[in-house]
Amino acid sequence: MSHPIHVRETCIGAGLCESSAPELFAIGDGMRAEPRVDEVDGELLDVARAAARACPMAAIEVDP
Numbered sequence: 001m002s003h004p005i006h007v008r009e010t011c012i013g014a015g016l017c018e019s020s021a022p023e024l025f026a027i028g029d030g031m032r033a034e035p036r037v038d039e040v041d042g043e044l045l046d047v048a049r050a051a052a053r054a055c056p057m058a059a060i061e062v063d064p
Contacts, residue, residue: 002039004063011059021051
């Protein structure tokens with residue numbers, strides 16, 4: 001089962017998601033995180049959830 005990833009407007013571009021999960025997140029031209037994929041599953045689900053926990057603004061959502 002796939003789980004959608006969203007980055008909220010509260011993102012400040014700290015880059016912790018990109019450094020912890022570069023396969024899933026990048027800091028875009030607007031200096032905000034952008035997901036590289038729309039959905040994750042398997043091992044990448046754990047990686048996405050860890051990146052969400054690392055976000056200082058709690059701007060990353062991984063839908064259950």
